[in-house]
Amino acid sequence: MKAVIKSYSMAGGEFDSYWPDDPSDFCIGMDVTVAIQGKEGGDIFSFEVCSPKWFQKNRAQHPAFSRHILFMNEHDGCAIKAAVGKLVSEVSGETWNDIANILSRFMFWEFEDYEESYS
Template identity: 30%
Template sequence: MKAVVRYFVSPDVDLENFRPDDPENFSFLLEAIVGPSDGEGEELLQLNVCTLASLTSTVSSDRIVFGRSLVIVGTSKISEILGAVRSAIERVEAESWAQAASRLSRLGFYEFEDYE
């Protein structure tokens, strides 16, 4: 079973018209809606996209940053960012959706990862 991206959304930015004020210093939450390639259904995978300058600023103020779910970018071209994220997600394959979802949680915060 292979994971596929159904679509991307962001509560922080308009992905279709993304043009950050400072292309060297920005961050936003990216949500990938993912599902199995051979079936229906979709679930949420959240990733934090940021530039190195944005991360440096956060470290300067917070002193410590945990890196899970970070996508550190050197471009503001949304097509490149989404393409790279899509590629990483769609490389995930497993024998079951539960196994694929477990692997997806290594990339970002998976909607049901702590669900029991």
């Protein structure tokens, strides 16, 4: 099975028209909807896109782990889409869960750590 990106969105704004005040000092929240090729709907994967300059000023005062962050020196919407598209296109699996679990190493899957409740 192969996955495809259905859509990109940005927290709090319109991704395609967003431009930071300082392209070398920014952090944005992103969502991509990903699905099995040829299927309707999809699951949401979230991540941040941050510049090292922003990360240094805002999160690196103390040792810190980072997960679900795409780093880039300067904001570039096309480069963001290319990086995420490359990741998704290179992932395959026998089942959707196989694919989603691999993608969740890089982006937060909306069903990550989900446990079914039997009440």
